[in-house]
């Protein structure tokens with residue numbers, strides 16, 4: 001049984017994340033979507049809300065579950081017996097940012113990272129941009145699952161975080 005971990009902040013989950021999780025599931029028997037919680041980082045949504053929205057968005061996918069990662073991703077991967085971390089890449093900037101994390105995770109526990117190219121039609125879809133669009137009242141329909149669009153409308157601090 002092969003298991004992959006798809007980690008991220010998911011603040012919030014987007015259709016781009018869902019695309020990458022689907023692609024990971026084609027390659028691995030099981031996929032755990034690992035929602036990171038870093039107390040030093042400022043999120044728009046708290047970790048349980050981010051995880052719930054991810055569960056809602058991925059609920060129909062067989063072999064996919066959502067969990068919260070309270071500490072090091074590499075340790076979590078070892079604990080759950082993951083064969084690999086899977087990360088989506090939209091372009092060269094993503095690979096640039098991901099390379100050092102992948103090497104650090106391999107250094108820590110030997111876990112490998114598999115990079116998967118997302119749908120190029122979603123190359124502009126990033127949580128940070130979506131929060132920016134939502135902050136100024138722009139339409140995020142089609143960029144995020146419907147429950148996320150509603151959560152963004154209701155988020156009290158949408159004007160304060162990125």
Ligand code: PNS
Pocket residue numbers: 007008009010036069071072073074100101102104105
């Ligand atoms: O969606 P993001 O914010 O790009 O995801 C970054 C994430 C959550 C994958 C990364 O920050 C992470 O792995 N955090 C868990 C803590 C950890 O293991 N840090 C060392 C990374 S080498």
